[in-house]
Amino acid sequence: MxxxxxxxxxxxxxxxxxxxxxxxxxxxxxxxxxxxxxxxxxxxxxxxxxxxxxxxxxxxxxxxxxxxxxxxxxxxxxxxxxxxxxxxxIGMLFQNGALFDSLPVWENVAFGLLARHRVRRAEARVRAGEILGQVGLEATCGALFPAELSGGMQKRVALARAIASRPDxxxxxxxxxxxxxxxxxxxxxxxxxxxxxxxxxxxxxxxxxxxxxxxxxxxxxxxxxxxxxxxxxxxxxxxxxxxxxxxxxxxxxxxxxxxxxx
Amino acid sequence: MNSLLAAIGRPVLVLCRTAGRIALFALSGLSHLVRPPFHVRMFVRALIEMAYFSLPVVALTAIFTGMVLALQSYTGFARFSAQSAVASVVVLSVTRELGPVLAGLMVAGRVGAAMAAEIGTMRVTDQIDALATLSTDPMKYLVAPRLLAGVIALPALVVVADILGVLGGYIVSTTSLGFNPAAYLHSTFSYLETIDVVSGLVKAAVFGFLIALMGCYNGYATRGGAEGVGAATTAAVVSASILILAFDYVLTGLFFSQ
The missing domain is CATH 3.40.50.300 (P-loop containing nucleotide triphosphate hydrolases)
Known part of the structure; x- marks a missing residue:
């Protein structure tokens, strides 16, 4: 049985x-x-x-x-x-992106890695570049600030930030x-x-x-x-x-x- | 009669409620200063913004205040043939009172407004909610470093303001009012006591805390869009300025009342 x-x-x-x-x-x-x-x-x-x-x-x-x-x-x-x-x-993509405009793009993407997982900054920057690649952005975008991006690019960065910690x-x-x-x-x-x-x-x-x-x-x-x-x-x-x-x-x-x- | 009581009671209740909220906000911010993790980068950034970038405005305010004070006290004291008291009046006024109060008011206008605008914009654009979803306590990340920076930055600025205020008085007295430079300096330091400088620095630490607290509180409590941010900025400057003057009276009473 x-x-x-x-x-x-x-x-x-x-x-x-x-x-x-x-x-x-x-x-x-x-x-x-x-x-x-x-x-x-x-x-x-x-x-x-x-x-x-x-x-x-x-x-x-x-x-x-x-x-x-x-x-x-x-x-x-x-x-x-x-x-x-x-x-x-949990990861969240906010309606208007809610990117931290005082931080460069890479630091926005790696924010959760730095805060939750205590990843070293140099390593977090490399990983942020990889995650930006997953949402179709060049790793060089990481040095820009959110205000320098178009609306679509800001959404991609926000998506990259939401998925960076591989949430459930x-x-x-x-x-x-x-x-x-x-x-x-x-x-x-x-x-x-x-x-x-x-x-x-x-x-x-x-x-x-x-x-x-x-x-x-x-x-x-x-x-x-x-x-x-x-x-x-x-x-x-x-x-x-x-x-x-x-x-x-x-x-x-x-x-x-x-x-x-x- | 009832409507009169209600008209008085309503604003009193609002005032009490706001005071309670600010006190709880301050306690929450302070509690994060002793609990890790610590956001050192945010603290350093707030310290540079509050201390280094405020130096020019505080320095200019202090030097001109010292100059005017020497000129005014000279012309006033000349009526009583007491011109020799100019040096001591300048140094005591600057260290005890004008240094911390004027530096506090200038920093409240410059930094308090900027803090409220930055945190308020973060509130209305969901950035504060985003911090919470990224395992970062907004009170710990945004508020606690600014409170600590305020307590450290303003006394540092007041040290500079004290020196430049006395220097302003010295320049006017020795170049325009006919004072002997050595005698002026001797007179300045012979009347100055440690408590005069220390009381000014303690006041500055309290004022720095109040400026950061009101900037952060008003920014954090922002509602609505651009209009809300504007209102928060105004409220931060006005409330910090009033609190500086009120606490100045209280602290002066504590230090110097017999």
Whole structure:
């Protein structure tokens, strides 16, 4: 008699996540499972709480209620030291890159290596050059400062910084916002390559449907503070869910009512 | 009556809440100074920015203040035939009071504003969140080195300001007011006591801490975009300047009240 195969444990498991800002309830009981090695894309309108959701998972915002489990551990209940150890395995690409403009590009890329892994500066500089190569940039870019780079190059540097420590989990906040379609497609391609090479679990939030379908294996729609639909990213445009359909097809009429006042 | 009480109470509560937040922020920053890892590069960078690059502005302020002080006290004391007190008035005023206060106000305007603008911009462009995701505590990386740099940089600047302030008085007194150089110097040093210089340096250390604290706090608490950064910069300079003058009174009382 063969032993029963245990169900695969989610890499990230979110249950009943709530967050309010004053009277406004942004997250109202979010439940989400993200399986290991999966790329999940979270879509939703502006102000729907996508960034708040990601920041709660990253411990940048303290949620009001709920649990966030990473590899089965409720990170909200961990000690600060244990929490830091968990978050050391996570990389994040911020919407506007969030590069440190007082540091040269190589030091931005190697920041995590220097801070987490105590790598010597000379070695970190060499490794930063290699990682820049992985995102299609010359190692000589390392000597420049972020202000000297174009928007697309800044996104690549930010991606290089996010993957430099070979994280288990990668978060992408609007990775193609502000980029032209071609550069956007290049960034999406680099994201897919990096995630596959590292074998990481990825979570991206985006408005860009083309980007969502390029990056994601799975997709979920956040609306009214809850996940209202989840399924394969390939079926986003034919989900059968009226909220998702209105959003993905950009229709003015439908269940989503735009708030004209804050 | 109730509305009057509410109108008084509301700003008092806001003031108390802000004071509490600043105190907790300062304690958190100080606690990182004694817990590794230490960001030596950030400390050296803050020290150079605060001390070395502030030298010209502090030096010019000090030398002109010494010159004006000699001129004003000479013309004032001439009414009482007490011109011989000019040297002692200049040296005591500069070391006890004008050196630390004027250096503090100039550095608050130059460095406090720059700190608030830099940290505020980092806040609104997610750079502070990015630090946290890269296993780096923003308080330890951005705030603690600046607090320590403030405590060390301002006394160093005040030593320079004291010397140049006295030199300014000496130049005006010996070239325009007819003082004998040797007699002026003798008079300067015979009235000067260690406590005069030490009290000025202690004040400078406190002012340096306050400048860095208000620059960092206002930058860290920035909300919104460019407007928020502008407001943080203004708040950093105004609050540091007021605190310098208030603490100057308190410290003078502690050092010299009988």
């Amino acid at each position: 063969s032993a029963a195969i245990p169900p695969k444990q989610p890499k990230i498991r979110i249950r009943g996540l709530e967050k309010s800002f004053g009277e406004k309830k942004v997250l109202d009981g979010v439940d989400l499972d993200i399986m290991p090695g999966t790329s999940l894309v979270v879509i939703g309108g502006s102000g729907s709480g996508k960034s708040v959701l990601i920041k709660c998972v990253l411990n940048l915002i303290e949620p009001d209620a709920g649990t966030i489990e990473i590899d089965g551990e409720n990170v909200l209940a961990l000690s600060p030291r244990a929490r830091r150890a968990v978050y050391a395995r 989990i990668l978060f992408f906040d609007e990775p193609t916002t502000g980029l032209d379609p071609i550069i956007g497609a290049v960034i999406d391609g680099l994201i897919v390559d990096c995630v596959k090479r590292l074998g990481s679990t990825a979570v991206a939030i985006t408005h860009d449907m083309a980007s969502a379908q390029r990056i994601g294996d799975e997709a979920a729609m956040l609306h009214g503070g809850k996940i209202v639909w989840s399924g394969p990213a390939a079926s986003l445009l034919k989900s059968g869910n009226p909220v998702v359909d209105q959003f993905t097809h950009g229709r003015r009429e439908g269940p989503i009512k735009m708030e004209l006042r804050g």
